[in-house]
Amino acid sequence: MEARTLISQLAARARIASRTLSVATTQERRSALLAIADAIELRSNEIVAANEVDMKRGRESGLNSQLLDRLLLTPERIVGIANGARQVSQLEDPLGKTLRQSTLPNGLALKQITVPFGVIGMVYEARPNVTVDAAVILLMSGNAALLRGSSSAASSNAILVDVMRQALSNSSISIDAIQLVPSEDRETVKALLNARGEVDLVIPRGSAALIRMVVDESSVPTIETGAGVCHVYVDEFADLSKALPILINSKTHRPSVCNAAETLLVHKAVAEEFLPIALKALSDAGVVLHGDLASQKVAQSLGIECALATDENWCTEYGVLEMNVGVVDSLDSASEHIAKYGTQHTEAIVSESDASVQRFIALSDCAAVMINTSTRFTDGEQMGFGAEIGISNQKLHARGPMGLEAMTTTTWIVSGNGQIRS
Amino acid sequence: MEARTLISQLAARARIASRTLSVATTQERRSALLAIADAIELRSNEIVAANEVDMKRGRESGLNSQLLDRLLLTPERIVGIANGARQVSQLEDPLGKTLRQSTLPNGLALKQITVPFGVIGMVYEARPNVTVDAAVILLMSGNAALLRGSSSAASSNAILVDVMRQALSNSSISIDAIQLVPSEDRETVKALLNARGEVDLVIPRGSAALIRMVVDESSVPTIETGAGVCHVYVDEFADLSKALPILINSKTHRPSVCNAAETLLVHKAVAEEFLPIALKALSDAGVVLHGDLASQKVAQSLGIECALATDENWCTEYGVLEMNVGVVDSLDSASEHIAKYGTQHTEAIVSESDASVQRFIALSDCAAVMINTSTRFTDGEQMGFGAEIGISNQKLHARGPMGLEAMTTTTWIVSGNGQIRS
Numbered sequence: 001m002e003a004r005t006l007i008s009q010l011a012a013r014a015r016i017a018s019r020t021l022s023v024a025t026t027q028e029r030r031s032a033l034l035a036i037a038d039a040i041e042l043r044s045n046e047i048v049a050a051n052e053v054d055m056k057r058g059r060e061s062g063l064n065s066q067l068l069d070r071l072l073l074t075p076e077r078i079v080g081i082a083n084g085a086r087q088v089s090q091l092e093d094p095l096g097k098t099l100r101q102s103t104l105p106n107g108l109a110l111k112q113i114t115v116p117f118g119v120i121g122m123v124y125e126a127r128p129n130v131t132v133d134a135a136v137i138l139l140m141s142g143n144a145a146l147l148r149g150s151s152s153a154a155s156s157n158a159i160l161v162d163v164m165r166q167a168l169s170n171s172s173i174s175i176d177a178i179q180l181v182p183s184e185d186r187e188t189v190k191a192l193l194n195a196r197g198e199v200d201l202v203i204p205r206g207s208a209a210l211i212r213m214v215v216d217e218s219s220v221p222t223i224e225t226g227a228g229v230c231h232v233y234v235d236e237f238a239d240l241s242k243a244l245p246i247l248i249n250s251k252t253h254r255p256s257v258c259n260a261a262e263t264l265l266v267h268k269a270v271a272e273e274f275l276p277i278a279l280k281a282l283s284d285a286g287v288v289l290h291g292d293l294a295s296q297k298v299a300q301s302l303g304i305e306c307a308l309a310t311d312e313n314w315c316t317e318y319g320v321l322e323m324n325v326g327v328v329d330s331l332d333s334a335s336e337h338i339a340k341y342g343t344q345h346t347e348a349i350v351s352e353s354d355a356s357v358q359r360f361i362a363l364s365d366c367a368a369v370m371i372n373t374s375t376r377f378t379d380g381e382q383m384g385f386g387a388e389i390g391i392s393n394q395k396l397h398a399r400g401p402m403g404l405e406a407m408t409t410t411t412w413i414v415s416g417n418g419q420i421r422s
Numbered sequence: 423m424e425a426r427t428l429i430s431q432l433a434a435r436a437r438i439a440s441r442t443l444s445v446a447t448t449q450e451r452r453s454a455l456l457a458i459a460d461a462i463e464l465r466s467n468e469i470v471a472a473n474e475v476d477m478k479r480g481r482e483s484g485l486n487s488q489l490l491d492r493l494l495l496t497p498e499r500i501v502g503i504a505n506g507a508r509q510v511s512q513l514e515d516p517l518g519k520t521l522r523q524s525t526l527p528n529g530l531a532l533k534q535i536t537v538p539f540g541v542i543g544m545v546y547e548a549r550p551n552v553t554v555d556a557a558v559i560l561l562m563s564g565n566a567a568l569l570r571g572s573s574s575a576a577s578s579n580a581i582l583v584d585v586m587r588q589a590l591s592n593s594s595i596s597i598d599a600i601q602l603v604p605s606e607d608r609e610t611v612k613a614l615l616n617a618r619g620e621v622d623l624v625i626p627r628g629s630a631a632l633i634r635m636v637v638d639e640s641s642v643p644t645i646e647t648g649a650g651v652c653h654v655y656v657d658e659f660a661d662l663s664k665a666l667p668i669l670i671n672s673k674t675h676r677p678s679v680c681n682a683a684e685t686l687l688v689h690k691a692v693a694e695e696f697l698p699i700a701l702k703a704l705s706d707a708g709v710v711l712h713g714d715l716a717s718q719k720v721a722q723s724l725g726i727e728c729a730l731a732t733d734e735n736w737c738t739e740y741g742v743l744e745m746n747v748g749v750v751d752s753l754d755s756a757s758e759h760i761a762k763y764g765t766q767h768t769e770a771i772v773s774e775s776d777a778s779v780q781r782f783i784a785l786s787d788c789a790a791v792m793i794n795t796s797t798r799f800t801d802g803e804q805m806g807f808g809a810e811i812g813i814s815n816q817k818l819h820a821r822g823p824m825g826l827e828a829m830t831t832t833t834w835i836v837s838g839n840g841q842i843r844s
Contacts (some may be wrong), residue, residue: 015761019545108795117817150764165814176808200817216641221818242840247843339437362445365540373530373838383834384526386469395539395622395831396643397819409817412805413783416795418664420671421804 003187004194007146009196012146017174022116022144024173026093032171033089033136037082039198040132040160041168044078050159051128058126058152062336070127071153081129084387085136091386092402096141109415112407116142117200121181121192123148123214125206126158134205135164135178137389141407146199148181148192157183162420193218200409205390208317209354223398223406225390228258228345230319233334233360235351236269240277242372243350247278249374252285256319258391259346259378263314263324265334270300271327271398279304279325287321292325314341331356345393346370346378367393367400425609426616429568432601433620435568436541439596441498443564444538446595448515454510454593455558458747459504461589462582462725466500472581473550480548481575490547503551506559506809513808514789516826517564531837536830539565541620543603544616545570545636550578556627557600559811563829568621570603570614577695579605587840592700604738614812615640622831630739645820645828647812650680650767651739652797654758655782657773658691662699665772669700672770672797680740681800681814685736685746687756693720693749701726701747709743716749735762753778757785767793767815769799789822 021029040047048170051073058068073081094114101111120143122134131147138145149157159182168175181188196219204214204224211226232250239273250261264282266274273299282289283304290309291299299306308311309324314337316324328334338347348370349360361369368378378400380388385403392398398406443451480490481587483765485605485635495503508732511798516536542565544556553569562568563736571579579602587597613625618641625634625645633648652757654672656665672683688696688706697720703709705726712731713721721728731746736759738746771782772791783791802810807825814820820828 019761019785022787023781085631101804108799110653110805115787146471170659179760202619217637219817223818239840241663245840245842267680273723276441291559339441350643358446362835363441364833365444365537366833368834368836371835371837372842374843376843377530377836377838377841378834383836384524392645399832400834411783411786411788411799412822413792413793414795414799414805415793416799418661421675421793421798 002192003191007181007188007191007195008198011119011195012183013176014146015036015198016351017176018116018142018144020172021139021144021176022175024142026095026293028172029093029140029142030089031378032168032173033085033140033269035167036136036252037085037163039080039163040082043159044075044267045075046154047078047159047163048075051156053155054153054201056178060114063152067126069076070142071156071382072152073128073156077129078189081132084133088387091140094140094408095392099410106419108419111413112410113413114184117407119146119411120407121148121199122204123189123192123202123204123210124150124151125210126150128153128160130205131160132164134389137387137404138407139173139177141404143407144177146179146181146192148189148304149183151183154183170186179319180358185329186221190217193220196220203390207272223390223392224394226258226393227317227341227343228260228393229263229315229341230259230346230348231263231265231338231342232261232348232375232384233265233331233338234267234270234274234333235349235353235356236267237353237356238267238350240269240270240274243274244277245283245370246348246350248281250376251282251287251323252352253374253376255321256288258317259321259375260319261348261375262318263326263341265328265335266339267327267331268327275325275327276302285321287323289323289325291325292327295316295325303379317343332363335360336389343368343393345391346357346375346393348373348375354362367391425613429603429610429613429617431487432542432568432603433617435598436601437620439598440538440540440564440566442594443561443566443599444594444818446564447519447800449811450594451515451562451564451809452511454590454595455507455562457589457593458554458558458586459507459511461585462500462504465581465585466497469500469578469581469585470490470497471494473578473616473840474500475577476575485574491706492577495550495578496699498553503554506555509639510558510562510809510826513562516562516830521832528841529838530841533835534588535835536827538832539831541566541568541621541830542829543568543621543624543642545568545611545614545626545632545678546572547632548572548574550575550582552627553582553585555809556811559826560829561595561599563826565621566599567616567653568601570611571605573605576605615642618642620709625812644667645812645824646816649682649739649765650682650742650815651737651763651765652681652683652763652768652770653687654686654770654772654797655687655753655760656689656692656696657753657771657775657778658689658771659775659778660689660692661690661774662696665696666699666703668770668772668794668796669709673709673745674743677743681797682741683745683768683770683797684738684740685748685763687748687750687759689753689756690749690751697747697749698724701728704745707743709755711745711747713747714749715745738834739765753781754785757777757782764788765815767813768797770795770797778787789813795806
């Protein structure tokens with residue numbers, strides 16, 4: 001079947017299923033998630049066996065160890081996935097919340113409430129846990145899910161979706177609320193991205209290349225997730241004893257993720273005191289350095305290698321133990337540097353001055369501003385959302401970590417007793 | 423200059439200007455709007471003269487009377503535009519509002535606040551009032567505006583933007599917060615729509631064709647505004663004495679706008695009683711009818727003309743005194759009809775049954791549900807927003823009438839005293 005036709009059929013079924021979700025109660029959605037969790041644990045052996053097929057193919061096709069590790073499902077990991085679903089089932093229901101209400105002079109009662117999007121497509125890579133994580137978040141927020149994972153996880157995804165659909169078969173929710181989009185070729189992704197009007201939203205989750213592709217090719221509305229060139233700015237009024245652990249944590253705690261810091265900017269008033277201890281600590285932690293002239297000079301005096309940072313360096317999301325260091329004349333200069341090279345993800349300021357903090361906030365155009373704390377806290381779990389479907393790197397609709405609420409839209413309910421417009 | 427380069431330059435200036443808006447106080451933004459209002463009134467003669475150039479060209483090129491009326495600026499209309507700006511200046515500041523806050527177990531204080539988008543492009547047609555209306559809403563919400571109007575209003579737009587920029591020149595806000603995008607050719611629109619990363623959001627306002635073009639061609643995030651195939655559903659539990667005025671008001675009060683109704687659906691249980699009075703009243707009001715077989719039969723018995731409604735009729739936004747009429751077996755059938763043919767704008771139910779109303783709400787996938795009231799109330803002014811930049815017809819970010827708040831995004835402020843992630 002042609003990919004376009006296939007996606008239209010899946011989306012049409014998902015749309016009908018989404019209507020069963022719209023009328024399902026909170027308790028019915030919670031129960032569905034619990035049934036999914038139980039079914040996943042119960043059929044753990046089958047899931048492991050299906051995953052072994054993917055792992056074998058992965059090893060044969062030469063996937064590197066990091067990718068193989070992401071692909072792997074063990075009995076322990078399966079329990080973790082099931083518990084994740086149970087956790088989501090206990091979160092506050094994001095649907096039917098009243099966001100605003102008022103009574104108009106003509107007596108009309110106005111209320112804005114949260115409702116599901118309807119049909120949401122997920123496009124992701126070879127992490128079979130995302131298949132369940134995403135499905136349960138979408139289900140709990142009342143949305144039907146079209147899941148397009150990677151062909152290298154095809155066997156794992158097929159069994160997981162089968163298990164979840166079967167768990168739904170005893171509920172009021174249609175099994176078509178969870179559907180797997182075939183992953184043999186790229187045509188199904190293209191068709192999904194262009195099913196405008198049939199699919200309400202597509203969310204990419206994975207590498208920068210995947211996200212870019214989705215954003216560029218999609219006519220369906222998307223939420224861009226991803227890239228983070230995050231900065232730590234040490235202000236002239238910084239408590240340097242806080243600045244050092246914040247810097248080291250931001251850079252080295254988990255350098256591969258998007259909320260890790262890539263650049264340190266130090267106000268010139270504290271550079272002489274802070275740079276030597278900062279560069280020494282970074283170097284001791286194995287961080288490769290790129291600096292402006294002032295930082296290079298300090299590094300040289302300590303016998304630490306530090307290449308001259310290029311424009312390309314300042315823009316780079318290293319993802320490894322590598323960092324840029326610069327000295328700035330003022331908070332405004334730091335902020336201009338960030339505006340020029342940042343990706344509007346997370347920016348941290350270390351300062352004891354409220355005036356500095358407020359100005360940094362006003363001048364920062366990003367998803368999260370960290371004040372005297374590590375950039376690593378831009379994270380749904382850490383922020384107490386209980387579940388995260390991704391971190392939005394755009395300004396429309398959702399910004400920063402997205403939990404259940406970000407998967408809802410709104411509708412206005414206007415109640416009257418016969419009012420007409422004059 | 424090449425359009426792409428030109429737009430990049432305008433956007434870069436707008437970005438710098440947006441930083442002056444980010445740090446401007448509420449009072450500074452309010453004062454800027456009042457200064458704009460005063461300047462517009464003060465230079466009314468100049469504006470009228472510039473408008474006469476557009477009007478003359480419009481008449482010569484054969485614009486129809488409706489388009490010429492939209493283009494026309496009279497001294498009275500200019501006062502109206504200035505008063506509109508004054509009104510927006512008095513609205514509640516949409517910036518810096520705390521949407522959510524909490525304290526995490528590790529002591530971090532979490533706060534989600536509203537902030538401006540940054541740079542917003544408006545693409546619209548030959549209505550010079552939009553030039554000021556949009557600019558003041560964007561300014562009040564802290565955004566720099568790139569205004570791309572129609573070439574047929576070029577002279578009017580040029581003077582209005584000049585007046586507004588001059589009014590800003592005595593404020594802390596950069597004059598580049600308001601810029602006119604040249605309208606000689608379509609290349610500037612294309613360039614604006616593809617300035618991803620330079621422009622944060624593009625909003626189209628105008629005809630369905632304009633909106634479609636923007637949505638299709640834009641790689642910058644957009645908010646789709648527009649089309650409305652709205653329904654009035656008369657339930658089996660309707661108070662028919664309310665149903666009739668609601669129907670007539672929804673269809674005939676102002677048929678050219680998007681919140682006018684196009685289709686009447688009547689539950690079979692009340693069809694026999696309601697259809698004759700409804701069809702008679704519609705016909706008396708000059709409404710041309712298209713009906714299903716049941717409705718046709720009733721119309722014929724009354725000697726009223728009623729063509730058989732085709733699939734195309736059910737999908738059509740007439741914009742004139744023309745309406746489809748159908749009889750449905752149940753509320754669910756009505757809702758399925760609406761799901762199939764509607765545009766997710768506004769759907770009305772007339773019913774005294776709370777169960778019917780709640781089910782209709784749950785099954786309606788639209789921006790606004792009207793309960794026992796006219797579809798015409800989906801409107802920013804009517805809903806008490808004080809100003810409206812358009813009606814969003816999409817689910818992402820904003821749905822329904824958009825006021826100042828819809829022109830903001832959010833940022834997370836995370837305050838600590840040295841916390842790091844372990």
